[in-house]
Amino acid sequence: MSVDEVGGVLGEIRDEFLAVGERERLQLLLELSRELPELxxxxxASPALLERVxxxxxxxRAxxxxxxxxxxxxxxxxxxAPTTRGFASILAQGLTGLTPEQVLAVPDDYPMMLGLARAVSPLRLGGMAGMLGRAKRQVREQLAEGA
Structure with missing residues (x-):
């Protein structure tokens, strides 16, 4: 399943990144870092409730x-850590409001779809992939508990 089939915000964010040059993509990521919603x-009050990535x-923690x-x-x-914060913000904005099935359908390589491979280290992209992987696992676990 593609990002476009999953949910609007993730597709819109991907399109925003791909619409600008590589240099501007890092600036866009930094802007998004300032939009990470408050907990x-x-x-x-209890950050230990969030899982360490x-x-x-x-x-x-997510x-x-x-x-x-x-x-x-x-x-x-x-x-x-604005790069990491930007990735967390993308996921907070993009995953929130989706159905569990839509979250599970987000492509695992979504971080690579943002066109940041030359602007951001592979380690940082791996961090975003880790956040996404945890979110999917947590959704699967909660679905299994409710079944």
Whole structure:
């Protein structure tokens, strides 16, 4: 399944990245880093409820929660790690509101679809892939618990 078939925001974000030159893509990622939504109080008060993303060099924590109105993806990343924060923001904006099935259908190589391979280190792209992989696993686990 393609990103376009999954959900609008992820496709829109991908299109924004591909519409600009490589140099501007990094700037766009930095802009998105400033748009990472704040954590709900229950997670802000107890960050241990969020899972540590080991693939990230920076201390990143994330959690995908299946609710009646769809999936909600929450993440925290330090201000001094804007690239990682940008990736977390993309996923928070792009996954939130999707159905569990749509989240599970997001291509695993979505981070590579943003055209950042020459602007960002493979390690950082791996961090975003790690966030996405965790979100999918967490959604699968919650679906299994509810079955």
């Amino acid at each position: 709900p109080e229950r997670y802000a 080991e693939e990230c060099q920076s201390p990143v 959690f995908a929660e299946v609710e009646a109105d769809g999936v909600h993806f929450y993440a925290t990343a330090p201000q001094e």
